[in-house]
């Protein structure tokens with residue numbers, strides 16, 4: 442074993458497949474797993490040698506002996522060989538984002554979020570992978586009345602994206618009911634933020650506006666609220682989901698930092714000492730006014746609770762945004 446690799450512990454799987462590993466959450470997860478001693482096969486259709494975002498996301502993993510990257514599309518590639526001897530598959534590949542899902546890209550959402558998931562489930566069943574952790578979404582709840590959302594609440598997705606995430610999650614849970622195939626933990630992530638967050642997301646855009654002085658487009662009045670969840674907390678919940686002995690139903694991964702967009706703007710202003718210039722725009726279809734997680738089940742099943750408060754998380758996110766983009770070709 443190379444000296445800098447940690448010995449495997451039962452707090453993380455010994456070997457795992459991470460789908461969507463060139464993405465925001467997948468790259469953080471893959472890195473944390475490698476740090477914990479897991480041998481990780483990462484698969485993503487974005488090629489880090491040609492896609493700058495994938496390259497930046499994977500820079501810290503390049504050359505690490507515990508990490509093996511495959512550029513492939515889960516809709517077409519042979520998945521079975523990627524799963525041999527895996528203790529777990531973390532299925533994070535998908536097309537995220539509420540707003541573009543109303544457009545012509547919907548077919549891509551359906552294909553990557555539902556059809557590719559079906560292929561991952563079939564392959565996992567054939568190979569006998571014991572556990573599948575799937576990235577579901579707070580968006581499956583849709584508009585809420587202000588109370589924290591419980592996993593037992595009736596889903597009411599308000600956008601085409603949310604419909605595909607509900608279908609994806611339920612497909613995985615249906616497979617889990619069969620006597621063969623992996624046990625499944627479906628994690629409903631709530632608005633994840635932190636270093637390398639997708640550039641279409643609000644927190645990234647607000648911090649970028651505060652750092653550069655460029656205007657920020659605000660959809661609606663800014664009073665919409667989210668349970669902003671820091672990336673390290675999301676990764677911790679995701680790894681825990683792979684090793685807990687029993688798994689059943691969906692689990693909320695959120696809570697602890699419920700805030701409005703205006704609250705985020707105020708923190709960004711105070712971190713930079715610069716006032717963000719706002720361009721008010723109309724509210725977007727399918728954009729809910731509030732998300733709020735009941736974190737009870739995550740505590741009971743995963744022993745998880747969010748640890749990073751919004752102010753500290755935004756400070757870390759901003760520091761990462763201000764740092765130079767890592768060069769993939771030179772990363773060790």
Ligand code: NAD
Nearest residue numbers: 461463464465466485486514515534535553576630632633
């Ligand atoms: P991301 O776009 O940064 O990462 C997703 C990755 O999946 C991308 O690198 C993409 O290339 C890859 N991918 C998509 N389709 C693929 C395919 N057919 N084959 C291979 N690779 C494919 O997004 P993210 O923010 O890291 O989100 C990861 C997952 O978490 C998604 O499933 C998303 O729906 C879910 N989620 C994210 C959030 C959030 O706040 N970021 C919240 C809830 C749920």
Ligand code: UGA
Nearest residue numbers: 537538578579580630631632642643646658659660665728
């Ligand atoms: C986020 C992710 O983008 C989804 O992929 C994920 O599934 C979802 O979280 C989830 O929790 O499940 P969202 O909460 O809409 O979705 O996060 P953002 O895309 O960052 O948007 C947050 C709010 O900021 C929305 O009200 C949006 O309209 C607003 N916004 C976004 C702006 O006002 N301006 C922008 O430039 C971007």
